Amino acid sequence: MLIQDHQVDLNTPTGVMRCYVYHPKNTPETAGKKFPAIILYSEIFQQTSPIRRSAQIMAGHGFIVIVPEVFHELNPIGTVLGYDDAGRDKGNADKVAKTLEAHDSDTQAMIDYVQTLDYYSGKIGAMGFCLGGGLAYRAAINPAIAATSCFYATDIHSGLTPSNPGNESLTRTGEIKGELQMIWGKQDPHIPPEGRAKVYANLVAKGVNFTWHEVNGVHAFMRDEGERYDAELQLWGYQTALGMFKRVLY
Numbered sequence: 001m002l003i004q005d006h007q008v009d010l011n012t013p014t015g016v017m018r019c020y021v022y023h024p025k026n027t028p029e030t031a032g033k034k035f036p037a038i039i040l041y042s043e044i045f046q047q048t049s050p051i052r053r054s055a056q057i058m059a060g061h062g063f064i065v066i067v068p069e070v071f072h073e074l075n076p077i078g079t080v081l082g083y084d085d086a087g088r089d090k091g092n093a094d095k096v097a098k099t100l101e102a103h104d105s106d107t108q109a110m111i112d113y114v115q116t117l118d119y120y121s122g123k124i125g126a127m128g129f130c131l132g133g134g135l136a137y138r139a140a141i142n143p144a145i146a147a148t149s150c151f152y153a154t155d156i157h158s159g160l161t162p163s164n165p166g167n168e169s170l171t172r173t174g175e176i177k178g179e180l181q182m183i184w185g186k187q188d189p190h191i192p193p194e195g196r197a198k199v200y201a202n203l204v205a206k207g208v209n210f211t212w213h214e215v216n217g218v219h220a221f222m223r224d225e226g227e228r229y230d231a232e233l234q235l236w237g238y239q240t241a242l243g244m245f246k247r248v249l250y
């Protein structure tokens with residue numbers, strides 16, 4: 001499926017948020033069709049080339065994909081951090097400077113925006129990697145989100161992303177009503193076994209509809225740049241996520 005893209009600047013309570021939107025191209029084959037949407041949350045580095053390619057892959061399978069600049073309050077519009085020490089340091093500083101409440105209002109702004117598109121079907125999901133996996137998990141609390149795929153989601157178990165007391169993602173897990181998919185690398189030091197066990201036990205206790213996948217991979221195995229990239233696991237990961245999104249959102 002051919003795709004096209006555009007940018008949109010959305011007003012949020014914490015400032016203007018640049019979003020990158022990818023969707024099936026308007027062709028004779030797609031004319032008049034409506035498509036479900038996926039909010040795709042990036043790593044701490046914002047929309048890097050690997051994140052853009054992830055969005056294009058998902059859009060090419062029949063979805064409207066929205067990639068927000070997750071730290072829009074803390075950086076000039078268009079900022080992309082490097083996969084290097086300076087980029088990691090800045091991204092990790094931004095991560096603890098922005099609250100979950102601000103991410104919540106970002107999510108709502110994107111949900112409101114996609115409803116204005118005449119080619120939107122009315123169903124929406126969320127997906128993310130690393131920090132974005134945790135943000136996708138958080139987005140799943142929003143009742144509009146019907147399906148969520150989280151890849152090696154950081155900070156759920158640790159509560160490192162700040163929030164108001166009692167508003168942590170673990171605490172609010174029981175509000176997730178859509179289907180949830182959790183994908184982890186067993187050799188990932190950022191989410192150790194005890195951290196994954198904490199998330200799993202909480203999902204079971206709260207009665208969430210979820211599937212759980214642990215693979216022999218390191219952190220960021222989906223990122224198709226750098227030494228962590230695992231092409232076999234990446235292909236499996238996309239197929240697994242697409243299977244759920246097509247089943248639930250179509």
